[in-house]
Amino acid sequence: MPATVVIGAQWGDEGKGKVANLLAQGADVVVRYQGGNNAGHTIVIGSEKFALSLVPSGVIYPTVTPVIGNGCVVDPKVLLDEMATLRGRGIDPDNLRLSGNAHLIMPYHRKLDAVKERYLGRNQIGTTKRGIGPAYTDKYSRQGIRVQDLYDPGILASKLEDVLNEKNLILSRIYNTLPMDPEPIVEEYLGYAETLAPYVTDTSLLVWNAIKGNQTVVFEGAQGTLLDIDHGTYPFVTSSNPVAGGALTGAGIGPRDIDRVLGIAKAYITRVGTGPFPTELDDEIGERMVEIGGEFGTVTGRRRRCGWLDMVALRYAVRVGGITELAIMKLDVLSGFGSVRIATSYEAGGERYDDFPRQQRVLYGCTPIYEDHAGWDEDISGVRSLDDLPKAARDYLARIEELAGVPVSMVSVGPDREATFLPA
Ligand code: IMP
Numbered sequence: 001m002p003a004t005v006v007i008g009a010q011w012g013d014e015g016k017g018k019v020a021n022l023l024a025q026g027a028d029v030v031v032r033y034q035g036g037n038n039a040g041h042t043i044v045i046g047s048e049k050f051a052l053s054l055v056p057s058g059v060i061y062p063t064v065t066p067v068i069g070n071g072c073v074v075d076p077k078v079l080l081d082e083m084a085t086l087r088g089r090g091i092d093p094d095n096l097r098l099s100g101n102a103h104l105i106m107p108y109h110r111k112l113d114a115v116k117e118r119y120l121g122r123n124q125i126g127t128t129k130r131g132i133g134p135a136y137t138d139k140y141s142r143q144g145i146r147v148q149d150l151y152d153p154g155i156l157a158s159k160l161e162d163v164l165n166e167k168n169l170i171l172s173r174i175y176n177t178l179p180m181d182p183e184p185i186v187e188e189y190l191g192y193a194e195t196l197a198p199y200v201t202d203t204s205l206l207v208w209n210a211i212k213g214n215q216t217v218v219f220e221g222a223q224g225t226l227l228d229i230d231h232g233t234y235p236f237v238t239s240s241n242p243v244a245g246g247a248l249t250g251a252g253i254g255p256r257d258i259d260r261v262l263g264i265a266k267a268y269i270t271r272v273g274t275g276p277f278p279t280e281l282d283d284e285i286g287e288r289m290v291e292i293g294g295e296f297g298t299v300t301g302r303r304r305r306c307g308w309l310d311m312v313a314l315r316y317a318v319r320v321g322g323i324t325e326l327a328i329m330k331l332d333v334l335s336g337f338g339s340v341r342i343a344t345s346y347e348a349g350g351e352r353y354d355d356f357p358r359q360q361r362v363l364y365g366c367t368p369i370y371e372d373h374a375g376w377d378e379d380i381s382g383v384r385s386l387d388d389l390p391k392a393a394r395d396y397l398a399r400i401e402e403l404a405g406v407p408v409s410m411v412s413v414g415p416d417r418e419a420t421f422l423p424a
Helices: 018-025 076-088 106-121 132-140 147-151 151-172 184-197 205-213 244-251 282-295 311-321 363-364 393-405
Strands: 003-010 030-032 043-044 049-050 065-068 095-100 217-220 260-268 269-271 305-307 325-329 339-348 351-353 365-376 406-414
Touching: 003 018, 003 244, 003 339, 018 043, 018 217, 018 325, 018 406, 030 205, 065 205, 065 269, 095 184, 095 205, 106 132, 106 151, 132 406, 147 151, 147 184, 151 184, 205 217, 217 244, 244 339, 260 269, 260 311, 282 305, 311 339, 311 393, 339 363, 339 393, 365 393, 393 406
Parallel strands: 003 217, 003 260, 030 065, 030 217, 065 095, 260 325, 325 406
Antiparallel strands: 043 049, 269 305, 339 351, 339 365
């Protein structure tokens, strides 16, 4: 059985949680490999709605082992709260496994995230203020505190003291805010240590054994390709690698262990936070996408910026993410638009860009070159097979396949799980 990576092919919020959840049914292991509680996954099952930010969406199936891999950053309070909420709704999260190598989000990370954004003013990134960036910064500057440190109180206290010596100078001298006391933090985190102990495992070994044992493994990406720290619209990105390559380092497996990379894209495109966005619509069409698509963030409630489908960016996502097939989500939102547009290239300074520009400056000043396609007026939210879609919608999907160079293997026309179908 295959190991599948599910990745966002745009700026996040594409509906990865829903697809990962569909694939999780019948899977043995579902792994989060990067990010933290900056992600937000809403899963709808019947009349029940679940909003998860850290626990992999497979948690709702008792047969699945949900894994939080080493590449994630973990806010232990958020994790425990989320587990308690799941228990309260009759879902047992006790199969969860957490990597001892995952880094912890500490209170000073959250604080630094917030004050730094304030300090940046007009140039702010628009982060989720969950401490994600500062936690990854500490990981790479080798000042991070890992889950395994919770089980060595002496090391935890000494690392924390060292790191706070520096952070407190930054907080007080640069950001003019109050320093933090290490003792209550040690106490708080040692409390989490005890509760989390049954879940902490060598998750790389667990995933390896599952793959070698021919089990079905789903790697659930968070955020999306254009928010990737290396391949996204830097610096308006997150601090990890949502692309499929991130699954290798973030779960501790090798490239030959992956069989399939499913890229998730909306039938249009959205982003939250600041940064370039060539096909953004600042008009009533964009407003309509927000309204019909319910385009408000799961985590922060922020209004998402909306635009026409950008195939320059999607082709790029296919390339850098090693995407083998696409899932096109929210196709129903485009019903009734009269005609629909697809950006196939950009134009800037008299030059035409068929490939994603290597110089980011181009993204700010470029004009998308659009193809106009006939729209459809029918409400397609009740459609359950490709053949029953209006011809214009089928043509739209066929054009996406053609431009992306990979097949569309899944289409979604509504929030229910039944509203997602395979084209075959
Ligand atoms: P951070 O990940 O909180 O540091 O935020 C960095 C950028 O990534 C901001 O533009 C956020 O809005 C964006 N971002 C982070 N997580 C998500 C997500 O799950 N969906 C969409 N955007 C996200």
